[in-house]
Amino acid sequence: MTAFRTDLPPEATYPERHPDAPEPGAELPPHYVSCFGCGPGQPHGLHLRIVAGEGLDLSATFEVTADHQGAPGLAHGGLLASAMDEILGQLGHITRMSCVTARLETDFRRPVPVGSTLCLAARVDGVAGRKLYASGEGHLGAPDGPVAVRARALFVQVGLEHFTTHGRPDELDAIRRDPSMITHIGDYTLNP
Numbered sequence: 549m550t551a552f553r554t555d556l557p558p559e560a561t562y563p564e565r566h567p568d569a570p571e572p573g574a575e576l577p578p579h580y581v582s583c584f585g586c587g588p589g590q591p592h593g594l595h596l597r598i599v600a601g602e603g604l605d606l607s608a609t610f611e612v613t614a615d616h617q618g619a620p621g622l623a624h625g626g627l628l629a630s631a632m633d634e635i636l637g638q639l640g641h642i643t644r645m646s647c648v649t650a651r652l653e654t655d656f657r658r659p660v661p662v663g664s665t666l667c668l669a670a671r672v673d674g675v676a677g678r679k680l681y682a683s684g685e686g687h688l689g690a691p692d693g694p695v696a697v698r699a700r701a702l703f704v705q706v707g708l709e710h711f712t713t714h715g716r717p718d719e720l721d722a723i724r725r726d727p728s729m730i731t732h733i734g735d736y737t738l739n740p
C-alpha cells in the first residue's frame with residue numbers, strides 16, 4: 549500500500565472521457581439532495597454548482613458567506629477543503645467511476661474573505677485500477693484569479709454496497725421511499 553501519498557504512480561493511465569459523460573458546459577446534477585457539498589436540500593451546505601469541462605475536468609463557483617467563517621470574516625479551512633473534496637469527487641461523473649475520498653491533501657495559499665467568490669477547477673490526473681488521482685485549485689474572484697487553495701486527492705472506486713452497508717438506515721429508508729433523492733443516469737446510479 550502506498551499509504552499517505554497522492555502522487556501519481558507510474559502504472560497510472562490517463563483515461564478517455566467517458567462517452568456518456570455530461571456534455572462540456574453542462575451543469576452536473578447533485579448526486580444526493582442532502583449532500584453537504586452540492587445538495588439543494590441541505591440548508592447548511594455549500595451548494596456548489598459544478599460544470600463539466602471539455603476534457604476530464606470540472607469547474608464550479610463557491611460563494612463564501614458568513615456561515616463559512618473560521619477566523620472573523622475569513623473562510624474556515626475545513627470548509628475550503630470540503631469544497632475541493634466535492635468538486636474532485638465529482639470527477640467520477642466524467643470517468644463514470646463511483647468513488648469515495650481515500651486521501652485529500654490541501655494547501656492554503658491565501659486567506660479567503662467572506663463575500664468572496666472562489667472559482668474552483670479540478671481535473672483527473674490519472675487512473676490506476678480502482679484508484680483515481682485528481683487535483684484542483686480555488687481561485688479568488690475569477691478563474692484566473694490568485695490561487696487561494698490547492699488540493700490533491702486519491703479516490704477509490706466503490707460499489708453501491710459501500711453506501712447500503714455503511715449508510716444510516718434512516719437516510720437509506722428515505723431514499724427507498726423517494727429514489728429521486730439520488731441521481732440516476734440511465735442504468736448508472738451515481739455515488740449517493
Ligand SMILES: CCCCCCCCCCCC(=O)SCCNC(=O)CCNC(=O)[C@H](O)C(C)(C)COP(=O)(O)OP(=O)(O)OC[C@H]1O[C@@H](n2cnc3c(N)ncnc32)[C@H](O)[C@@H]1OP(=O)(O)O
Pocket residue numbers: 549550551552553554579585633634635636637638639640641642644645646647648649650651677678679702704706738739
Ligand atoms: C459518480 C460521480 C459522482 C460522485 C459524486 C461524489 C462526490 C462526493 C465528494 C465527497 C466524497 C467524500 O467525501 S467520500 C466520504 C469520505 N471518504 C470515506 O468515507 C471513505 C472511507 N474509506 C473507505 O471506505 C475505505 O478505506 C476505501 C473504500 C477508501 C478503501 O477501502 P477498500 O475498498 O477496502 O480498498 P483498499 O484495498 O484499502 O484500498 C484500495 C487501494 O487504494 C489504496 N489506498 C486506500 N486508502 C489510501 C490512502 N489513504 N492513501 C493512499 N492509498 C490508499 C490502497 O493502498 C489500495 O491500493 P492498491 O493496493 O490497490 O494499489
